[in-house]
Amino acid sequence: MEAIAAAEGTCNQTAKVKRAERILKTFEDPDNACGNERTAIYLSTAAIPSVANYFNEDLSFMLQVIPSGASDNDILSASKKSNGNPFIVISGDGIFDESAYPYLVIQNVVIVKCVDFLQSLAVYIASFSIFGYWYTNEVKCTIEFIQSFLLNLNPERGSKVIKRFSGNANAKVVKLSNELQTFTSPWALGIQ
DSSP states (O other): HHHHHHHHHHSOOHHHHHHHHHHHHHHHOHHTTTSSHHHHHHTTTTTTHHHHHHOOOOGGTTEEEEEETTTTHHHHHTTTTHHHHHEEEEEEEEETOOOOOEEEEETTTTEOOOSSSHHHHHHHHHHHHHEEEEEOOHHHHHHHHHHHHHHHOOOSSSSOOHHHHTHHHHHHHHHHHHHHHHHHHHHTTTTT
């Protein structure tokens, strides 16, 4: 735990260790992590960097973290990788910082100042449908996984992945979902 806290450096070390311990407990107890209590939902966002890593995608095309108290110009500068697509900029210590303020930026305009990362993620996913954007190619599998399997938002037809780029993206997302279901299955775990 101390290594995690030491790596982050700027915040209170004890608070970071406690936060890291809560996040690790989330991974140890997936049933409670998937609960509908606010703390369980908030901690379940810890899976998002892991999902992006699984798909070998660069999460910096979806979100950037900047120091607390940043100006509007800092927020807009942090969103340059978005090419006008929806983008999350977090003003704080990171996605696990409960006091951070996430912003949704579209077309170099701050659209929404969110309460927390979870709300910004929901607004981020919804903004693709609301404003008619395709998923950002560099994080398309991560976004589709969040939409389809974490948020359970599955349209009867259509997709937000550009067809000429989709390749096997959908197959990758389904494969991860199947692997997670197998991993957490009572049959696979030997639980009766």
